Amino acid sequence: MLKIAIVGCGKVADQHVAAIHRIPECEIVSVCDWEPLMAKQLGQRFGIAGCFSDLKEMLEAVSPDIVHITTPPRSHYSLAKQCLESGSHVYLEKPFTVTASETESLIQLAQRRGLKITAGHNYLFTLEMLEMRRLVEKGFLGGRPIHLESYWSYDLGDLRYASAFLGNRNHWVRQLPGQLFHNIISHGIGKLAEFLDDELTEIIATAHQSEQLRSLGAQEVLDELRVMIRDNRGTTAFFCFSTQIRGLNQLRVYGPSGSVTADIITGSLVRNKSRSYKSYLTYFVPPLKSAHEYFRNARVNVANFLTRRLYQDFGMKELIERFYNSVRTGSPLPIPYREIILTARIMDEIFVQIYPGRSEMPEIGHQESGQAATVAVSSVA
Amino acid sequence: MSSEYIALASDRILVTGSNGFIGTRVVEILLGYGYRNIRCFVRPSSRLDRLEKVLSQFDAGKDVALVTGDLLSPTDCRKAAEGVSVIYHLAAGMEKSFAGAFMNSALATRNLMDAFLRFAKPKRFVNVSSFAVYSNLALKRGALLDENCPLEDAPQERFDAYGFGKLKQEELVKEYGEVHNLPYVILRPGYVFGPGKRELNGRVGTSAFGLFVQVSGTQSLPLTYVDNCAEAIVLAGFKAGIDSEILNVVDDELLTGQQFLKAYKDKTKSFISVRIPYVVGYTMSLLWEKYCQRSKNQLPPAFNRRRCSAEWKGNRYSNQKLKERLGWKPRVPMERAMEAFLSQFTSNGNDDPLKR
Numbered sequence: 001m002l003k004i005a006i007v008g009c010g011k012v013a014d015q016h017v018a019a020i021h022r023i024p025e026c027e028i029v030s031v032c033d034w035e036p037l038m039a040k041q042l043g044q045r046f047g048i049a050g051c052f053s054d055l056k057e058m059l060e061a062v063s064p065d066i067v068h069i070t071t072p073p074r075s076h077y078s079l080a081k082q083c084l085e086s087g088s089h090v091y092l093e094k095p096f097t098v099t100a101s102e103t104e105s106l107i108q109l110a111q112r113r114g115l116k117i118t119a120g121h122n123y124l125f126t127l128e129m130l131e132m133r134r135l136v137e138k139g140f141l142g143g144r145p146i147h148l149e150s151y152w153s154y155d156l157g158d159l160r161y162a163s164a165f166l167g168n169r170n171h172w173v174r175q176l177p178g179q180l181f182h183n184i185i186s187h188g189i190g191k192l193a194e195f196l197d198d199e200l201t202e203i204i205a206t207a208h209q210s211e212q213l214r215s216l217g218a219q220e221v222l223d224e225l226r227v228m229i230r231d232n233r234g235t236t237a238f239f240c241f242s243t244q245i246r247g248l249n250q251l252r253v254y255g256p257s258g259s260v261t262a263d264i265i266t267g268s269l270v271r272n273k274s275r276s277y278k279s280y281l282t283y284f285v286p287p288l289k290s291a292h293e294y295f296r297n298a299r300v301n302v303a304n305f306l307t308r309r310l311y312q313d314f315g316m317k318e319l320i321e322r323f324y325n326s327v328r329t330g331s332p333l334p335i336p337y338r339e340i341i342l343t344a345r346i347m348d349e350i351f352v353q354i355y356p357g358r359s360e361m362p363e364i365g366h367q368e369s370g371q372a373a374t375v376a377v378s379s380v381a
Numbered sequence: 382m383s384s385e386y387i388a389l390a391s392d393r394i395l396v397t398g399s400n401g402f403i404g405t406r407v408v409e410i411l412l413g414y415g416y417r418n419i420r421c422f423v424r425p426s427s428r429l430d431r432l433e434k435v436l437s438q439f440d441a442g443k444d445v446a447l448v449t450g451d452l453l454s455p456t457d458c459r460k461a462a463e464g465v466s467v468i469y470h471l472a473a474g475m476e477k478s479f480a481g482a483f484m485n486s487a488l489a490t491r492n493l494m495d496a497f498l499r500f501a502k503p504k505r506f507v508n509v510s511s512f513a514v515y516s517n518l519a520l521k522r523g524a525l526l527d528e529n530c531p532l533e534d535a536p537q538e539r540f541d542a543y544g545f546g547k548l549k550q551e552e553l554v555k556e557y558g559e560v561h562n563l564p565y566v567i568l569r570p571g572y573v574f575g576p577g578k579r580e581l582n583g584r585v586g587t588s589a590f591g592l593f594v595q596v597s598g599t600q601s602l603p604l605t606y607v608d609n610c611a612e613a614i615v616l617a618g619f620k621a622g623i624d625s626e627i628l629n630v631v632d633d634e635l636l637t638g639q640q641f642l643k644a645y646k647d648k649t650k651s652f653i654s655v656r657i658p659y660v661v662g663y664t665m666s667l668l669w670e671k672y673c674q675r676s677k678n679q680l681p682p683a684f685n686r687r688r689c690s691a692e693w694k695g696n697r698y699s700n701q702k703l704k705e706r707l708g709w710k711p712r713v714p715m716e717r718a719m720e721a722f723l724s725q726f727t728s729n730g731n732d733d734p735l736k737r
Contacts, residue, residue, distance in 0.1 A: 011478040022677060037491065041483045041549065045537055167426025168451060217426070311679040 002026040002324055005064035005088070007055060007079055008071035009033040009042040012093060016068050017046050019317040026066075026324060032058045055079060059086040066327060069093060072172040073183065077102040080117065084109050089327050091320065093120040094186040098176060100344035107337045118323045118333055119340045121190040123249075125318035127304060128262040128269040129191075132253070136195075140271065141255020145195045148237040149252040152188035154180075156212055156223070156243045166218040178351040179221050181207070185241050185350075186343055190335075191251045192229065192237045193342040199232035203346065207354040210244050227350055267310065268297040385708075386619040387504050388467050390415055394618070395461055397422045397452065397493065398471030400432040402577050403509070403570075406611035407469055408445070409435045414615065417441040422448050422461045422472070431577070452489035458496035466504040467618045468497055473509075479542045486546030487553055494557045506565040507618045508554045512603055512629070513544035514569065518690050522659070526603075526696040528569075528627050539687035558625055566617045570610045570630040571603025571698065575718070576725040578607070581645065584692045585638050586654060589684075593654040596662035598639035600695030603631045606718035609711040616707040623706050631698045634715035638693075648723040663689050 004020055006013050009031050020028055030050030033039040043051040052058035059067075059082070067083040068091045069076060077097045080090045084106070096119040097103045110117040123129065136145070156162050165171035165180070176182035207222040225241040242248070249264040261270040270293050277285050304310040311317075322334035388394070394411060398404040399421035411419055412435075421432060429447070436442030450457025452472060462468065470493060474485025490508065497503050516533040517526055536545035557563040572582045584602055586595035605613075613630045617623070636644075642654065657665075666689035673682040703709050713721070 009480060010484070011476075011480045014478060014480055018678065035488065037488060038480070038484070041487075042480065045479060163424075163426040167424055305679070308676040308679050311677070 002065045002328070003029045003062065004066050004068065005030045005032065005050075005058060005062055006042070006068045006070060007032045007058075007083075008069060008075075008093075009035075009038040010070065012070040013042055013068075015313050015316060016070055016320075017042070017048075019313050019320050020068075021046075022317045023321045023324060025328075029064060030058055030062045055082055056086075059083065059088065064088050066091060066324065073098055073176060074172060077106065080106050081109060084113055084115055084117065087113070087115070089115050089323075090117040091120065091323055092117060094190075095176075095182055095347065096120075096186070096340055096344060098182075100341065100348045103341055103344035107341065111337075116323070116327055116333060118319070118335055119186070119190070119343075120316075120319070121187060121335055121340075121343075122313070122316035122319045123187045123264060124190060124194070124315070124335065125322070126262075126264060126267070126315040127309065128264070128267055129251070129315070130318070131269045132251070132260050132262040135260055135269075135271065136253060136255075140258045140260065141253065142257030142274075143255050144233070145235055145253050145255055147254040148192050148195055148235070149250070149254075150188040150191050150237070150239045151245075151248045151250045152185060152239075152241045153245045153248040154184060154223075154241065154243050155246060156210075156216070162216070166213075166216050166221065174218075174221070177355065178347060179355070180223055181225055181241060181354075182347070182351065185225070185239070186347060188239055188241065188249075188251075189346050190339065190343045192239060193339040193346065195253065196229065196235060196237060196342065197231040197233050198338060198342055200229060200342075200346070201232050202228070202230040203349045203353070204228045205350040205353040213243065222354060225350070225354065227346075229346065266297070267301055267304075268294070270294065270297065385621050387621045388416075388619045391418060392416075392466040392504070393418045393420060393464050394467045394469070395420045395422060395465040396469045396471065397461070398473065398509075399423060400427050400429050401471060402575075403573060403607055403611055403614070404469075404471045405431045405435050405577075406575075406607050407471065407614050408432065409438070410608075410611050410615045412436075412439040412441050412445075415441075417444045419444075420446045420448055420461065420465060422450065422452075424451060424472075425449050452493055453484060455492050455496065458492040459500050462493060462496035463500040465497070465501045467507070468493065468503075468505070469507045469509070469614060469618055471509045471614070473511075473543075474546050475543065476546070477542055479537065479545050482542040482546030483549055486543075487549035490550045491553050491557075494554070494561075494563055498557075498561055498563060503564055505618050505624075506554070506557075506563055507614060508550065508565060508567045509614060510551050510567050510569045511544070511547045512569055512571045513541060513691075514548050514551060516687065516691065517694055517696055518687060520694070520696055522695050524696055525699060527699050528629055528702055533687070533691075535687065538682070538685060539691065540682045540685060541688065555625075564624045566623055566625070567627045568614055568617055568630055569627065570613075571605050573605050573607055573610050574722050575607030576721055579725060581642075585642055585645075593652060594662075595638060595642055595654055595656045596689065596693040597659040597695060598637065598642070598656050600638055600659075600693055601635045601697060602638055602641055603629075603698045604635055604641075604715070604718075605630050605632045606711070606713050606715070606722070608713050609718070612712050613703060613707060613709045616709055620707050626702075626706055628703045628706060629698065629700065630703060631700050632711050632715055632718070633700070635698065636715065636719075644719055644723060649726045659689075659693055659695070662693055 028048050031039050031042045032052040036053040039051040066089045069079050070093045073095050080092050083090050165173035173183050205227045207225045209222050210224050213223045223243040227239040229237040252261045257274050259272045326333050400423050474482045476482045514532050515530045554565050558565050586593050610630050666684045666686050669684040
């Protein structure tokens with residue numbers, strides 16, 4: 001039975017508790033938050049006896065096998081370091097750390113101590129992403145990926161979250177080097193990292209502020225981001241983060257003879273095989289095949305619903321379970337360290353380009369679309 | 382000022398959530414009573430147009446101080462509470478998550494009470510809670526729900542983060558009353574309605590799969606018109622001899638869900654609504670609840686017996702204690718209140734209760 005602890009008892013902690021409760025052979029033995037009332041409310045709601053407001057005290061009293069860290073990002077590095085140094089494995093929420101150097105440092109520490117650490121990139125393990133990975137490994141693309149596209153839309157319409165950081169310069173989101181992007185894009189960048197080589201030859205990032213965000217204030221916060229990436233094998237990737245496009249959370253992977261699109265929002269995995277048809281059949285057969293593909297997805301989703309697999313946090317539960325299994329059995333980690341480090345390096349480079357010096361941020365905020373920072377860089381690997 | 386009042390006109394008064402639906406009316410009524418030394422606490426991201434409009438209607442409006450901050454910050458709480466005698470605490474967390482609701486209702490209140498006790502000379506802390514804290518599971522249909530009704534003991538099962546935040550907030554206020562002698566009054570308004578709030582409350586009905594479903598419809602709604610509610614809140618800050626009291630706020634001449642919906646539909650776009658008997662609603666809630674348990678929350682427990690009971694069972698409500706202890710009476714009778722509420726809607730078909 002693995003002993004689990006949670007550090008940080010805010011909104012995300014609830015999702016972790018729910019996901020962990022689905023996993024056998026583990027038990028949440030304690031929760032910890034610098035604010036004792038936050039720890040108490042989580043403990044009371046889920047019947048967890050150990051409630052702490054001091055991490056050192058908790059680690060000494062409980063000696064958890066695995067600690068989940070669900071605090072704001074700026075505290076990730078020091079808290080994870082403390083947990084690793086005391087002998088616990090760590091599940092660290094996204095973004096893994098604030099900088100790539102912190103990411104590398106934590107991973108090295110874990111390796112030196114013979115412990116494991118993973119990043120909360122749970123969208124890598126949704127049902128459609130698992131199916132996509134299976135197809136790519138089976139050779140569906142007809143070779144290695146040639147081009148990747150990752151889209152991540154974020155709805156500012158729900159202002160409950162946005163207004164908290166837009167109106168407050170001291171909000172932890174505003175303190176991050178990449179501000180709004182920093183807290184979210186690791187999900188979309190992490191998907192690209194899986195298929196990119198460590199040696200990147202080019203990253204071009206451009207960002208601007210949407211009219212909608214401008215009307216809400218916080219002029220130095222950018223919310224529209226586009227990134228082009230190329231690795232040393234010639235694989236290219238495009239990343240788009242938008243608050244203005246609604247309902248587009250996809251990963252598209254293109255190979256020489258096939259492509260796949262994993263759609264997080266509809267839970268679909270759409271396959272497409274490149275094939276030529278004679279004459280007018282070109283206009284009839286491919287659309288019918290597409291229709292069949294979407295119908296198949298609907299059928300799969302119904303089957304998943306009936307077998308109770310279509311729940312909201314499937315990806316998180318799957319990632320946590322795989323991480324626990326890796327800790328238990330010594331099997332490979334669900335997310336290779338290479339991918340976690342590459343994701344952090346890409347993010348570092350993006351933020352350097354779009355926020356070149358935080359003192360100049362207000363000027364960037366007023367730049368027109370397409371005129372923002374577009375600096376090609378050499379390898380960041 | 383009446384000798385029954387504990388606050389003088391010169392006393393500094395703090396209103397949190399002062400730019401909200403009820404908060405602006407509270408400020409308006411305070412100014413109307415002649416209180417000039419008012420401090421309005423607002424979040425940095427708040428739109429202030431509603432509050433500014435109220436302030437512009439009074440000469441004393443220019444004396445009102447606006448303080449911007451976050452009640453989760455003890456420093457901001459000190460800024461807010463320093464030197465005040467009475468606090469009207471209306472700010473509330475509208476978060477969907479339980480942790481978020483707890484933070485913005487309970488933690489924020491704790492910080493504010495700490496600052497009040499430390500940096501002020503407290504005469505009264507008026508905590509504006511909600512009917513959401515009650516559980517009528519054990520009450521029969523038609524029974525009286527008053528201040529003695531049991532509180533919800535399983536807000537998580539009821540899937541009500543807001544109610545959870547309010548319950549925890551009340552617990553803290555009572556604890557501060559007992560342990561730190563905080564002079565407090567808790568008000569629990571029912572369904573507050575009026576111009577400025579266009580959406581329908583869940584007690585009238587709920588949107589499900591694109592339909593507006595009204596369960597029962599014969600149940601009485603615990604309505605309170607916003608001006609009447611604000612009047613009760615203001616009085617609770619001044620009235621002598623009511624420390625540690627808990628008071629429900631509902632108006633006279635309450636309407637049923639069916640009457641309210643009909644008036645609403647007559648004035649707004651005609652939309653499809655389905656009315657189902659309470660027993661059917663209860664059975665469906667039970668089935669939904671059981672499925673959620675069986676599927677380990679594949680569907681969220683949005684419909685459950687506790688919620689069904691709280692919102693649609695149908696109880697009687699009383700404002701007797703409110704009248705007796707505060708000398709309150711509704712400023713606006715129900716008929717005029719409904720007219721004022723409905724007057725905000727045009728008949729151009731742009732009002733959709735399902736878009737909530």
